[in-house]
Amino acid sequence: xxxxxxxxxxxxxxxxxxxxxxxxxxxxxxxxxxxxxxxxxxxxxxxxxxxxxxxxxxxxxxxxxxxxxxxxxxxxxxxxxxxxxxxxxxxxxxxxxxxxxxxxxxxxxxxxxxxxxxxxxxxxxxxxxxxxxxxxxxxxxxxxxxxxxxxxxxxxxxxxxxxxxxxxxxxxxxxxxxxxxxxxxxxxxxxxxxxxxxxxxxxxxxxxxxxxxxxxxxxxxxxxxxxxxxxxxxxxxxxxxxxxxxxxxxxxxxxxxxxxxxxxxxxxxxxxxxxxxxxxxxxxxxxxxxxxxxxxxxxxxxxxxxxxxxxxxxxxxxxxxxxxxxxxxxxxxxxxxxxxxxxxxxxxxxxxx
Numbered sequence: 001x002x003x004x005x006x007x008x009x010x011x012x013x014x015x016x017x018x019x020x021x022x023x024x025x026x027x028x029x030x031x032x033x034x035x036x037x038x039x040x041x042x043x044x045x046x047x048x049x050x051x052x053x054x055x056x057x058x059x060x061x062x063x064x065x066x067x068x069x070x071x072x073x074x075x076x077x078x079x080x081x082x083x084x085x086x087x088x089x090x091x092x093x094x095x096x097x098x099x100x101x102x103x104x105x106x107x108x109x110x111x112x113x114x115x116x117x118x119x120x121x122x123x124x125x126x127x128x129x130x131x132x133x134x135x136x137x138x139x140x141x142x143x144x145x146x147x148x149x150x151x152x153x154x155x156x157x158x159x160x161x162x163x164x165x166x167x168x169x170x171x172x173x174x175x176x177x178x179x180x181x182x183x184x185x186x187x188x189x190x191x192x193x194x195x196x197x198x199x200x201x202x203x204x205x206x207x208x209x210x211x212x213x214x215x216x217x218x219x220x221x222x223x224x225x226x227x228x229x230x231x232x233x234x235x236x237x238x239x240x241x242x243x244x245x246x247x248x249x250x251x252x253x254x255x256x257x258x259x260x261x262x263x264x265x266x267x268x269x270x271x272x273x274x275x276x277x278x279x280x281x282x283x284x285x286x287x288x289x290x291x292x293x294x295x296x297x298x299x300x301x302x303x304x305x306x307x308x309x310x311x312x313x314x315x316x317x318x319x320x321x322x323x324x325x326x327x328x329x330x331x332x333x334x335x336x337x338x339x340x341x342x343x344x345x346x347x348x349x350x351x352x353x
Contacts, residue, residue, distance in 0.1 A: 024092040027080050031073035042068075048096055048271070058263050058272030059247060062098055097220050097271030101227075102245040113228075117241065117266050121228035125221040127155050130183075132228065138185050141233040145280055148226035152218070153199025154182055156206065216270070223274035227265040230280075240264040 029041040049055050050066035068074055069085070081088045093099060101120045103109045109119030112129030122132050135151045136144050144151075160174045169176060178195045185191050206218045216224065231239075240251040240262055247264035265273055 023095055024077065024081060024088060025095050027077045028068070028074070028092070031076045031080075032071075035071075035073045035076075044096055047092070048098065051093060051096065051098055052269075058268040058276075059100075060269065062093055095217060097217070097274060098269045100269050101224065101266045103266065105245065115232065117231045117245070118228045120245075120266050121224045121231065124216055125152070125155075125224040125228070126215055127151065127221075127225055127228070128158065131155055131158070132225075134183055134185075136229060136232065138182075138188055138191065141229070144229035144232075145226045145277070148222050148229065148277070149203045150196060150199045151225050151229075152222050153202040154179060156202045157199065160202075219274055220270035223270060223277040226277045226280070227273050230262060231265060235262070241266060 025044060025047070028047070032041045047066075047068065050068055051062050052060040053063055054060040069089070078085055078088050081091070100106045101124045103116040103120040107120040107124050109116045110123040110129065111119075113119035113122055113132065118132075122129070131151060131154050135147060135154065139147050157174070157176070157179045160172075161169070161176050161179065164172060164174055168174075175198060178198050181195055182191055182199070203218065203222070215221075238248070240248050241264035242248055245264075245266050247267050251261065251264050263272065263276060265276070268276070
């Protein structure tokens, strides 16, 4: 598949929102369908509209008691989920990307990022500081945002390595050599095409096969990593946020279509940050000529979109997806590896919305 065709196909899948098995949203829609016969279950956008005080604002507060909490099927969801109603509602809000990243309010910033806003994004995304700085050094401030998915791939690879014993990694397809090579790289041309695709495949598999995640869902993690890179770059003419993590009055309202200004990202909810990120990806990339390397330019094109399709065609890195499936499930046998490979071969872009 040509790079242009791949980019077009990937772009068509950018806004697909898979629903994790056992997610609160999935349970909510199932419970609705069981009790309300003959009508389509509400979409995620329908629930977002009920949960946000102003769905048009990237900074909207959430509603404490949305309308659906008065329905009988909501009680069934709480019973299935366990925990208090507020806990279940908070999990639903996190799945739908309605949480924010204000340092000291929503997030306690981890050390090592030099800036509380940058740290708040990275901490929320579960990104280690050494990976953040290495990828920023490799790609530079102007291009790092476009490599947010590869950055998350590097973090996922570290998590896999920590979750497995060295003797089992080869069978599971956990290639720690990729991690070591990228972390040693000084510029983009030193990252091979294989390594870049390996990292993107890890992220692709997690996007297509959402886990019942206890942290931030994958799509929002990528967006927050991109936001960390953007805030680290700085702003000409003043930042969109005030020091207390509230939007500067110039950015406090709804940004009109076509307004290319960056919103106050720490004050924006995850869903709005993701929308900003997708908009950035649709813009022409800046001129990229690190050491005159062709690979870096190709890598920028491939990494400029969320890699969601055609994974199985990348035969040499399908083990990465298999490993993600296995490590997540804490499985390690050869039979399980073969079963995971079969699941990976059936990956498709046709996911529910």
